[in-house]
Amino acid sequence: MIKSPFYLIALMILGLGCGQPHSKQVTPGIDDLAKQYVHLGLVIGQYDEAFVDAYYGPEDLKPASVPSSVFPKDSLINEVRILKSALGSLISEDTAVLHRAAWLMDQLISFERRIKIFAGEYDLFDNESEDLFGTNAPVFNENYYNILVDALDNKLPGDGTVQERFQALANRFIIPKDKLDTVFRASIAECRKRTLAHYKLPEEEDFALEFVTNKSWNGYNWYKGNYQSLIQINTDLDIFIDRAIDVGSHESYPGHHVYNMLLEKNLYRDKGLVEFSIYPLYSPQSLIAEGSANYGIDVVFPGKDKVDFAREVLLPLAGLDTIGIGLYFDALDTKGKLNYVRNDVGRGLLSGAMTEEEALRWLETYGLYNHETAVKSISFIRNQRSYVINYNHGMDVVARYIEKNGGNDPAIRWKVFETLLSQQIRVIDLVSGMQ
Ligand SMILES: [Zn+2]
Numbered sequence: 265m266i267k268s269p270f271y272l273i274a275l276m277i278l279g280l281g282c283g284q285p286h287s288k289q290v291t292p293g294i295d296d297l298a299k300q301y302v303h304l305g306l307v308i309g310q311y312d313e314a315f316v317d318a319y320y321g322p323e324d325l326k327p328a329s330v331p332s333s334v335f336p337k338d339s340l341i342n343e344v345r346i347l348k349s350a351l352g353s354l355i356s357e358d359t360a361v362l363h364r365a366a367w368l369m370d371q372l373i374s375f376e377r378r379i380k381i382f383a384g385e386y387d388l389f390d391n392e393s394e395d396l397f398g399t400n401a402p403v404f405n406e407n408y409y410n411i412l413v414d415a416l417d418n419k420l421p422g423d424g425t426v427q428e429r430f431q432a433l434a435n436r437f438i439i440p441k442d443k444l445d446t447v448f449r450a451s452i453a454e455c456r457k458r459t460l461a462h463y464k465l466p467e468e469e470d471f472a473l474e475f476v477t478n479k480s481w482n483g484y485n486w487y488k489g490n491y492q493s494l495i496q497i498n499t500d501l502d503i504f505i506d507r508a509i510d511v512g513s514h515e516s517y518p519g520h521h522v523y524n525m526l527l528e529k530n531l532y533r534d535k536g537l538v539e540f541s542i543y544p545l546y547s548p549q550s551l552i553a554e555g556s557a558n559y560g561i562d563v564v565f566p567g568k569d570k571v572d573f574a575r576e577v578l579l580p581l582a583g584l585d586t587i588g589i590g591l592y593f594d595a596l597d598t599k600g601k602l603n604y605v606r607n608d609v610g611r612g613l614l615s616g617a618m619t620e621e622e623a624l625r626w627l628e629t630y631g632l633y634n635h636e637t638a639v640k641s642i643s644f645i646r647n648q649r650s651y652v653i654n655y656n657h658g659m660d661v662v663a664r665y666i667e668k669n670g671g672n673d674p675a676i677r678w679k680v681f682e683t684l685l686s687q688q689i690r691v692i693d694l695v696s697g698m699q
Contacts, residue, residue, distance in 0.1 A: 297347065388615060523556060552689065607657070
């Protein structure tokens with residue numbers, strides 16, 4: 265059985281009483297503190313089902329006790345603070361140890377914030393994102409979005425509003441339901457082939473693909489450990505051709521599936537960093553996960569490769585006409601820049617400064633969402649709150665880091681990207697571009 269945090273803290277207090285605050289016998293080392301971090305994350309996950317996204321660590325770190333019927337907010341926050349205090353008082357001349365401690369501290373700040381949110385204790389959008397994901401996203405006003413939408417206005421043919429004309433173009437590329445499996449598998453296979461040309465992945469790595477309904481998200485990678493992923497696609501709404509590329513790269517190669525494998529292989533199994541056997545969803549790790557998964561689309565399909573692959577392979581498999589596909593991907597680039605609208609809507613909606621009607625108008629006008637997708641997006645924002653910054657701001661943070669350290673050479677970008685996905689990096693260092 266593992267030592268409970270209280271047992272270790274009691275030892276520390278005894279140590280302090282004896283005038284031996286840093287004695288090796290009484291002060292837990294970084295490995296012990298990392299185990300306590302994992303255990304605490306699993307305890308929180310007994311209450312908050314979304315908290316632990318993946319766990320493939322030792323059985324004996326799992327909580328032995330049955331969770332109480334009432335969410336023990338105060339005692340969990342207390343445990344987080346005790347662990348932070350122990351990490352803060354860790355003495356070491358080893359910079360790797362100090363770096364681990366600082367990384368764990370960042371994660372624990374997110375634990376405390378998530379515990380409060382789960383208990384219904386909310387704060388401003390930016391305060392929550394700062395604690396949960398280690399940063400906050402820039403704020404844009406309507407003028408910023410209007411300039412981008414106006415630029416698109418000049419490119420899109422036909423009559424009606426920009427949103428209507430974008431939608432008319434997009435509707436040409438809806439994948440028929442009976443072709444989804446074929447098209448998605450072809451895209452994942454291509455992304456895997458391209459990734460394997462640059463990375464050596466564990467031989468046993470694999471994934472399962474499932475189609476589901478009634479979810480607030482569009483797609484999800486459930487990482488199972490031992491280099492296996494379950495990728496689920498929500499078919500509630502129409503699925504457009506670009507989603508196939510998104511699932512192939514964002515959810516799979518070199519996105520979430522590869523990121524999780526590299527963490528498991530390089531950090532947990534090879535280096536023995538037990539903190540990487542758990543993936544807490546509402547933590548700085550998700551800024552890196554979503555940001556790199558979105559940026560990974562451009563790593564695997566640089567330049568015009570994405571359009572060419574859709575035209576030559578995916579659209580024929582889906583039985584769809586290729587006319588307009590270049591313009592569609594061009595419009596999607598602008599739509600990507602407009603993705604920040606979700607943050608601004610989140611800020612307004614969650615603080616009560618924006619009505620749901622106004623939020624829908626922003627999403628439809630500035631995000632180019634159709635009505636049903638805008639409604640779904642509001643449900644996602646209400647559920648996931650500031651998590652939305654990870655997709656846009658997270659991607660831009662990762663992009664700046666990769667481009668600063670890898671330039672525009674596609675081969676070097678693959679290398680820097682792999683290094684980023686394989687290291688214990690703090691968001692503060694990612695934002696500042698350190699490698
Ligand atoms: Zn994702």
